[in-house]
Amino acid sequence: MASTLTEKILANASHQKEAVAGDFVVADVSYAMAHDSTAPLAIESFSKITDKVFDKDRVIIVFDHFFPAPTVAGATLHQKSRKFVMEQNISGFFTNGVCHQLLVENFVSPGDVVVGADSHTCTEGALGAFTTGLGSTDIGGVMATGKCWFRVPESLKFNLTGSTKKGVYAKDVILSIVGDVRADGALYRACEFTGDYVKDSTVASRLTLCNMAIEMGGKNGIIEADQKTLDFLGGRTGKIFKSDKDAAYNDEYEIEVEDIEPQVALPPVVDNVKPVSAVEGKQIDQAFLGTCTNGRLEDIEVATKILKGKKVARNVRLIVTPASQEIYFAALAKGYLQDLVEAGAAVCNPTCGPCVGRHGGVLAAGEVCISSQNRNFTGRMGDPSAEIILASPATVAASALAGKIVDPRDYL
């Protein structure tokens, strides 16, 4: 029977000839990840099941949601997770990047099944793996057993064709899709991105697309691995699966990306998407460039192009948080970080930054922040009356320069 990429990976990992949407399977897990916010509850659940992780090299702990600890409460949670890391001799313990970026740089290979106690674990599917977010107890269970149950999801196909206009990026494409599909339009389903636009995209841009599958309710984002994927992986190989031509999809979206303008998502929900012209001229207080959505080198590069030799507007604070140490070093070597600091940016250590509102740039009452992140929920970044507007790195950088929301195409 014809199968989708997601069905094939889940069949392989559960040692079955095939896995069909709707089936329940128990799959072997390649990697299980938890971060400083979700690991403590995962460890509590794990400890009730057993006292030894299934494989010390396949459990990954990352401190990225509040590192270095900004409060005693945060430090106490770190202490708890560190104790677990030491006791279990966990080899993959990191404090130098966003968990999803570290997973794609160091671990995930095509064909893997990867689970993380973070909803944006759908990001890693851009490497041709089945990757999904779970809660802490589920991850505690995987740490104990190395296995996880899944209901095999139906798939949605997003066929993206053509090329974007100048000043329009993968972030604009995925915001536009989320606006059309809505916050629950992909509920429980696999979001498979395909088409010549995806094939021509960098791995970084593919990660941006898959990152926001969860904002439509999707279970996983996934892109068939190709030569670009293998080049990105360096030495890692994995197993490449492809969707059959006549595989069954719940729905297929045909999207010509050339029609897409720079987009913004206005508060309080991610599917409240409008062209940037809808809010052009709106004054901002903070601009944030970073996160698992858009904290990669190409994102920092476009921001630098816009900001080099200029100064961020006086009413704006610009925060730049590279998604990993590898990206930080690459941006440093290219001189981008110096250019950004000279333009007035605060460049922070690689973490989630202020995206979750716990450290690194929280918002006061009534403030407006334009951000390259993926969520604009009420109260997420600080005071509940603050507004979060989502956009591409270029729109963030150009708006920081202007002091108000602008169309980045006038600044490139």
Add this chain to the structure above:
Amino acid sequence: MKAWKFGDDINTDVITPGRYTVTTDKKRLGEIAFIEYRPEFGKNVKEGDIIVAGNNFGCGSSREHSPVAIKAAGISAVIAKSFARIFFRNSINIGLPLFVSEDADKIDDGDIVEIDFKTGEIRDKSKGITIKVKPLPDFMQKIVDKGGLVEFLRSDGYDNV
């Protein structure tokens, strides 16, 4: 038990804002449920009350703090038209009963509701109506019957599924 009614797309940041979830203390989490979105909830919720909601309840983050907070606040069940999937798994895993019903929005805020947890029958006593719910898939019902994922894995686990 009284119903607390919510709309569509109620996300984990409004259930448990990230700034308040730097803890694993269940009692504390119970105190912060909807702290900014609906401050009267924490003050007036009574043990056994229920939540009714529209589509995609619990969307957003994977944080288990959200269902833990709702359960610790005293909520005995959540009835919604649909749930976000991570929230759904988390609730089953920690033993917070969830019911999916197309008719969830027939129940209004403040209605007195009775649930038979064995049969899944939900009666809105204020309106004199009975709400139909979708049964859980067998696989998930096994986890619920054990009392959550930890208990499930401590007993037969995946050996007998």
